[in-house]
Amino acid sequence: MLYLQNDVDNGHYSWRLKPEDVVREYWHAMYGISGGKISDAQYVGLDKCIVFYTLNNQEYVLNLTRPMKKGDTGIWVIKS
Secondary structure, eight states: OHHHHHHHHTTOOGGGGSHHHHHHHHHHHHHOOOOOEEEEEEEETTTEEEEEEEETTEEEEEEEEOSSOOSTTSOOEEOO
16 A cells, blocks of 8 residues: 555555545456546545445445545555
């Protein structure tokens, strides 16, 4: 995680700063899928977010966290 956070701190992978973008990248990178829709993102404090992602009429709930920095410059990763 430290390497990922350092990459973002140095201007790379800015999509890691938004939970919605992390979810989209996850589906694309893991399954080659794009085109799903994010219906909601619920922030729980500074370091947790629940994202609701719908694909082919199936809703997925993804839990994300900020493992390194709490705040706007911390990366988001999928926890479950």
